[in-house]
Amino acid sequence: MKKIVTVLGARPQFIKASVVSQALSATGRLREVLVHTGQHFDANMSEVFFRELAMSAPAYNLDIHGGTHGAMTGRMLADVERILISERPDAALVYGDTNSTIAGALAAAKLHIPVAHVEAGLRSFNLRMPEEINRILTDRISHWLFAPTDTAVRNLMAEGVAESQILEVGDVMYDVALQHGARANGAGGIVDHLGLGGQPYVLATIHRAENTDDTDRLNTLVDALTIVARKRPVIWPIHPRTRQLLARRCRPEAALRGMHLLDPIGYLSMIELEKNAAAIATDSGGVQKEAFFHRVPCVTLRDETEWVELVQAGWNRLAPPRSAEAVASAIEAAIGSQGQPVTPYGQGNSATQIAARLCRDL
Numbered sequence: 001m002k003k004i005v006t007v008l009g010a011r012p013q014f015i016k017a018s019v020v021s022q023a024l025s026a027t028g029r030l031r032e033v034l035v036h037t038g039q040h041f042d043a044n045m046s047e048v049f050f051r052e053l054a055m056s057a058p059a060y061n062l063d064i065h066g067g068t069h070g071a072m073t074g075r076m077l078a079d080v081e082r083i084l085i086s087e088r089p090d091a092a093l094v095y096g097d098t099n100s101t102i103a104g105a106l107a108a109a110k111l112h113i114p115v116a117h118v119e120a121g122l123r124s125f126n127l128r129m130p131e132e133i134n135r136i137l138t139d140r141i142s143h144w145l146f147a148p149t150d151t152a153v154r155n156l157m158a159e160g161v162a163e164s165q166i167l168e169v170g171d172v173m174y175d176v177a178l179q180h181g182a183r184a185n186g187a188g189g190i191v192d193h194l195g196l197g198g199q200p201y202v203l204a205t206i207h208r209a210e211n212t213d214d215t216d217r218l219n220t221l222v223d224a225l226t227i228v229a230r231k232r233p234v235i236w237p238i239h240p241r242t243r244q245l246l247a248r249r250c251r252p253e254a255a256l257r258g259m260h261l262l263d264p265i266g267y268l269s270m271i272e273l274e275k276n277a278a279a280i281a282t283d284s285g286g287v288q289k290e291a292f293f294h295r296v297p298c299v300t301l302r303d304e305t306e307w308v309e310l311v312q313a314g315w316n317r318l319a320p321p322r323s324a325e326a327v328a329s330a331i332e333a334a335i336g337s338q339g340q341p342v343t344p345y346g347q348g349n350s351a352t353q354i355a356a357r358l359c360r361d362l
């Protein structure tokens with residue numbers, strides 16, 4: 001048996017890991033030790049995904065969250081290093097672009113433990129995003145770069161990464177959508193619970209620092225959703241960070257009348273809301289792709305996106321939060337639109353490809 005230590009800590013990483021952990025275990029030759037950094041710790045940002053997606057509990061929970069990026073990443077680095085020294089794994093596995101990703105990759109690489117990066121090669125070309133810094137650095141020190149798309153492969157090649165290290169396997173979130181998405185249906189679910197049956201509604205999520213930490217942008221987005229909510233229901237499951245900032249630095253929540261403001265919801269409820277929405281407005285990477293998986297038009301509340309193929313194919317359009325009216329119009333215009341029939345994210349077997357490759361190389 002070869003041992004892999006997986007370091008994760010944020011909501012989208014639990015979702016991605018659900019299918020990869022299962023595939024690693026199915027090889028019968030790889031044993032995985034999960035390290036949860038604690039970056040996301042509320043039950044509705046963490047535990048719910050382990051439960052709904054039938055994941056094993058982490059072997060370690062570092063309980064590290066809050067503080068500045070440097071302080072958080074530094075503490076993770078020290079603790080992950082200590083675990084890697086005692087566990088002595090054959091490889092380390094990290095996902096995406098969070099502080100948990102770079103901490104895990106850096107601790108492992110310095111101990112000469114080869115790193116596998118799932119979701120390698122994504123670029124926004126905007127170094128003001130903490131995620132972009134985390135991605136570039138993680139890719140640079142990883143041994144296996146599991147790229148989700150042709151674009152990601154091209155980005156890595158342009159940076160001079162050896163072709164032999166770039167492995168295009170498709171997007172693991174597509175695997176999750178296929179495996180678990182069908183369960184998100186049904187009578188008595190969240191759509192019924194919110195009384196939305198049959199109504200064309202808009203689903204919104206906002207959590208990127210570039211939107212939440214900039215009061216003007218956050219106010220613009222709140223105003224845009226308020227305009228949309230005059231015409232149709234707007235459902236907004238609010239990320240804990242965004243809720244804090246809304247309360248402290250932005251329009252009081254009373255200004256959001258007419259919207260369904262929810263606490264973060266579980267994966268199955270989220271997919272149910274996505275599938276039944278008339279349009280989705282989001283700054284989330286994962287939600288942009290899920291909109292496409294369920295063929296729902298998407299508006300991305302950012303200046304740029306890493307998932308450019310969906311914009312090119314007409315499933316997604318960018319609406320930078322500069323004017324509330326312009327963002328609201330973009331959302332209205334998206335409703336009823338369709339993109340081209342493209343398949344940029346593989347066949348839904350990314351997790352087994354990742355597991356097979358690690359099995360072969362270890």
Ligand code: UDP
Nearest residue numbers: 011012237264265266267270284285286287
């Ligand atoms: N998600 C969820 N509940 C919510 C909001 C999002 O389960 O209240 C899921 C969503 O369906 C997707 C993932 O979380 O699978 C996206 O994570 P997030 O937006 O936090 O991060 P990003 O994808 O931008 O890295």
